Amino acid sequence: MRSLEKSEQLFRLSQQTLAGGVSSTLRNVMKPVPLYLEKAKGSRVWDVDLNEYLDYVMGYGPLILGHSDPELLEEVQKATLDGQQFGMQHWAEIELSRMIVDQVPCAEKVAFSGSGTEAVMLAVRLARAFTGKQKIIRFEGHYHGWYDGIFTSFPDTIDEDLSAYAGTQGQSENALKDILVVPWNDSKKLEAVMVEHGHEVAAIITEPVLCNAGCIYPVEGYMECIRRLTSEYGSLFILDEVITGCRVASGGAQEWLGIMPDLTTMGKAIAGGYSLSLVAGRREVMDLISEGRVAHLGTLNGNKVALSAGVATLNIINRNNGELFKRLERVSEALVEGLRVLLAAKEIPHVINRIGSVFHLMFTELKEVVHYSQFMARDAVKYSAFAEAALMEGVLLRPSGLWYVSAAHSMEDVQITLQRLESAIDRL
Ligand SMILES: Cc1ncc(COP(=O)(O)O)c(C=O)c1O
Incomplete structure (x- = not known):
């Protein structure tokens, strides 16, 4: 069981002087606590309690090359x-x-x-x-x-x-x-x-x-x-x-x-x-x-x-004729396919929509999400609980369901992510 004690302490401390305790309103939705990070490299981050995570928040999108390329x-x-x-x-x-x-x-x-x-x-x-x-x-x-x-x-x-x-x-x-x-x-x-x-x-x-x-x-x-x-x-x-x-x-x-x-x-x-x-x-x-x-x-x-x-x-x-985008495509596709297999095996109805290295995972009984109203009908509460369980197993996800893959994520990261998420689902 991961301890998040120092993050919890720092979040309490932060709220004394930093409005909201975070620097952008959405960040306080992270459960069980908004994490405080110590360092980051490639596809991974480490928090102040020295827990390691595979990161799919990726700075809310900018980190196409991963952390500290x-x-x-x-x-x-x-x-x-x-x-x-x-x-x-x-x-x-x-x-x-x-x-x-x-x-x-x-x-x-x-x-x-x-x-x-x-x-x-x-x-x-x-x-x-x-x-x-x-x-x-x-x-x-x-x-x-x-x-x-x-x-x-x-x-x-x-x-x-x-x-x-x-x-x-x-x-x-x-x-x-x-x-x-x-x-x-x-x-x-x-x-x-x-x-x-x-x-x-x-x-x-x-x-x-x-x-x-x-x-x-x-x-x-x-x-x-x-x-x-x-x-x-x-x-x-x-x-x-x-x-x-x-x-x-x-x-x-x-x-x-x-x-x-x-x-x-x-x-x-x-x-x-x-x-x-x-x-x-x-x-x-x-x-x-x-x-x-x-x-x-x-x-x-x-x-x-x-x-x-x-x-x-x-x-x-832009190097090598856009080889980076091809690689991002391969890794993202493998991750999404792996998630589909895993969630199907665990009988969690879901839809994943992807464009390149960005995708949205939604828990829903619907076969497809092609309208905003269908997106709004997803089970956001269950997904948020999943994101929290994933965090406790070492995978960082946005509670909204939007994932970013970076060029630093490898096929091996995909396998580790899927293993960790299997434990997270069992934890749910
Ligand atoms: C499509 C789109 N436009 C504009 C913005 C605003 O960008 P910023 O958060 O850098 O102000 C965002 C942020 O997520 C976005 O997704």
């Missing part, structure tokens, strides 16, 4: 020796923006920021400035960050008037008045909304695959429908690739699924665990920044450490 660390260290933050221009900005333009289908120009939320904020601002319109269509169950103008209650409450509901107390009452929340994957509904509101819609924003709620794929023709409607009504198509960018392919999900948005947002994996995000897209839209018509600000924008980490990460993932 030696080459990434060396490049970051080299860059840091010559200064860490200039607030002025440097070569890595040019280098990384060129790499993004080369590898991301819709990218003609790029703007850097620090978090996914900031990138979404900028993309939405660009869309409003470019189109001269105000309303933004976003979809039920999608997550695009936590600023007042986009953050809605989760699960969203859909009603006929498409209103967005605040995701937190303290949110400006006016911030969401220009947001329309529409059910995803329903072309007819979207078309009807655009017929009514298209003249005032600046942009439709969507995740390419609904990673934040079940890894649900777009139905055939849905992305094409968004593309057609946005072009027809003079609105912009924003593809939020904060999770999928540089993770499912070097050109992101837009390369994987063959989608051509006007703007895209990326974050998480692009700098392997350093704070970096970006907006990329059509030249004439991005040029609103060059022309001084759209403000793009931030003390730490273009930070040298983050940008150097971005260059190093992309160099690594």
Whole structure:
């Protein structure tokens, strides 16, 4: 039986001075206690009680190379020796923006920021400035960050008037008045909304695959429908690739699924665990920044450490014709197949939806989860108990069911994970 005594002590101590005891609200849902980590390497982490874990939280997604990849660390260290933050221009900005333009289908120009939320904020601002319109269509169950103008209650409450509901107390009452929340994957509904509101819609924003709620794929023709409607009504198509960018392919999900948005947002994996995000897209839209018509600000924008980490990460993932993605695919597939066999043997009804090295495991009696409502019907309580049992057996999982595999995970890790999870299930 693992002892988590020191983590428990530190969590109590932390709550005395750190609001909520964690630095991002979701982290306090980890059971039996939010872990305090001592060190991490590759696919593994160790907590302050010296327990070792195979990690599938992977920093909430950025760690595509795993923890402390030696080459990434060396490049970051080299860059840091010559200064860490200039607030002025440097070569890595040019280098990384060129790499993004080369590898991301819709990218003609790029703007850097620090978090996914900031990138979404900028993309939405660009869309409003470019189109001269105000309303933004976003979809039920999608997550695009936590600023007042986009953050809605989760699960969203859909009603006929498409209103967005605040995701937190303290949110400006006016911030969401220009947001329309529409059910995803329903072309007819979207078309009807655009017929009514298209003249005032600046942009439709969507995740390419609904990673934040079940890894649900777009139905055939849905992305094409968004593309057609946005072009027809003079609105912009924003593809939020904060999770999928540089993770499912070097050109992101837009390369994987063959989608051509006007703007895209990326974050998480692009700098392997350093704070970096970006907006990329059509030249004439991005040029609103060059022309001084759209403000793009931030003390730490273009930070040298983050940008150097971005260059190093992309160099690594692009090497040998994308061999890293093939490897991620093999390991992720083996893990998912192993989980399916294990859960079937233990008679736990489940569905796993996967895009590359990201997948969602849901406990459900349903045969498939292809709609948000089916995702919402999963047994979240049972899964959370499973995640807790897994933690006690040495496998770190997000209680939501979203898993990230990194290039540091091996086939041997997969086998060990499955053995540990078998014990976790027996513990349930
Ligand atoms: C699709 C998507 N967009 C935006 C964000 C916000 O990114 P950040 O947490 O870096 O602000 C997230 C975060 O998980 C995300 O999944």
